[in-house]
Amino acid sequence: MMFSKRLKELKPYIPGEQPGDANYIKLNTNENPFGPSPRVKDILNTFDPENLRLYPDPLFKNLRSKLADKYGLLPNQVFAGNGSDEVLSFVFFAFFDTLNGNLIFPEHTYSFYPVYCDFYGISYQKIPLKSDFSIDINSFLKTHEIAGLIFPNPNAPTGILMPLKEVEDLIQRFPKDRLVVIDEAYIDFGGQSAVPLIDKYNNLLVIKTFSKSMSLAGIRLGYALGNEKLIAALFAVKDSFNSYPIDTLTLKIAEAAVSDMGYYDKINKKIIQNRKKLTLDLEQKGWNVLPSSANFIFTRKEGLSGSHVYKKFKEKGILVRHFNHDGIKDFVRITIGTDEMMESFMSVLKTEF
Numbered sequence: 107m108m109f110s111k112r113l114k115e116l117k118p119y120i121p122g123e124q125p126g127d128a129n130y131i132k133l134n135t136n137e138n139p140f141g142p143s144p145r146v147k148d149i150l151n152t153f154d155p156e157n158l159r160l161y162p163d164p165l166f167k168n169l170r171s172k173l174a175d176k177y178g179l180l181p182n183q184v185f186a187g188n189g190s191d192e193v194l195s196f197v198f199f200a201f202f203d204t205l206n207g208n209l210i211f212p213e214h215t216y217s218f219y220p221v222y223c224d225f226y227g228i229s230y231q232k233i234p235l236k237s238d239f240s241i242d243i244n245s246f247l248k249t250h251e252i253a254g255l256i257f258p259n260p261n262a263p264t265g266i267l268m269p270l271k272e273v274e275d276l277i278q279r280f281p282k283d284r285l286v287v288i289d290e291a292y293i294d295f296g297g298q299s300a301v302p303l304i305d306k307y308n309n310l311l312v313i314k315t316f317s318k319s320m321s322l323a324g325i326r327l328g329y330a331l332g333n334e335k336l337i338a339a340l341f342a343v344k345d346s347f348n349s350y351p352i353d354t355l356t357l358k359i360a361e362a363a364v365s366d367m368g369y370y371d372k373i374n375k376k377i378i379q380n381r382k383k384l385t386l387d388l389e390q391k392g393w394n395v396l397p398s399s400a401n402f403i404f405t406r407k408e409g410l411s412g413s414h415v416y417k418k419f420k421e422k423g424i425l426v427r428h429f430n431h432d433g434i435k436d437f438v439r440i441t442i443g444t445d446e447m448m449e450s451f452m453s454v455l456k457t458e459f
């Protein structure tokens with residue numbers, strides 16, 4: 107038939123619901139409730155469509171030099187792509203070879219990782235979390251035949267942060283010829299980034315996104331930071347797939363956003379405040395909340411199933427995320443929103459549970 111064998115074997119990732127219905131309060135996909143920097147609006151108001159006649163810069167030179175400045179790196183230590191999901195897919199292709207063993211990642215983590223493994227035929231091993239749902243670096247290190255390691259910090263969907271000291275201890279004790287990838291999608295909500303370790307460890311790659319702390323999920327932009335050889339490998343993959351994954355307007359928007367970090371520090375501090383308040387409010391109502399350093403919390407209440415909680419909230423117009431995975435079925439993940447969103451959430455919780 108006209109469908110390939112490869113297609114039949116695909117096991118696609120299932121993204122969170124995007125109902126396209128403004129009547130829902132969306133607390134299910136960790137978007138930022140506060141909107142991008144006002145400088146993004148200025149770009150959209152003044153952008154000359156004439157600029158769209160030409161292809162974008164395939165090397166993203168301006169954006170890479172702005173990001174390099176922000177982190178004290180060189181532009182050739184920066185790669186970017188169409189969302190960090192695309193960057194991650196290039197990373198899996200470039201660095202994780204089954205001949206070397208299994209890629210390892212935590213048992214409960216970003217569920218796109220096993221999807222990429224299946225897509226590229228990479229074998230993997232999930233490493234159980236500790237009983238408090240934190241990552242157990244000793245089990246990572248005890249594992250043999252490792253092709254590489256990837257984990258989000260803070261982890262998703264738990265929200266639990268690995269302190270930078272522990273991150274460095276892990277990298278130090280990890281095989282030097284195997285890559286450690288840290289997915290820092292949520293690091294700006296209270297964690298310490300591993301970027302300062304990049305010049306010390308050639309086998310460290312840090313992945314970041316504009317979708318969460320920069321409030322630009324709609325432009326699809328993510329990037330990778332690491333030593334120049336790793337970055338050159340990612341360019342080789344990109345240019346074997348699509349030379350222009352980032353469009354001209356997205357590049358301009360991102361450059362404007364990066365120039366306004368003061369704005370982002372302010373809104374993300376507010377998210378941290380709202381996270382603390384929501385955590386206390388839930389605990390007061392007898393809910394158990396894992397300690398989060400992200401823009402979401404992972405919570406459960408004894409005697410309630412996560413799918414029941416999800417359904418009840420949806421009936422009342424609030425979307426939260428439930429993962430039907432063994433070991434975390436009784437949890438729901440709730441994105442931190444504005445004061446008003448959190449008040450609506452708590453008022454439903456108080457009447458329904």
Ligand SMILES: *Cc1c(COP(=O)(O)O)cnc(C)c1O
Nearest residue numbers: 189190191216258291315317328
């Ligand atoms: C949201 C998220 C991403 C994807 O980000 P995009 O840049 O929007 O593709 C990657 N990793 C983790 C852990 C995430 O939660």
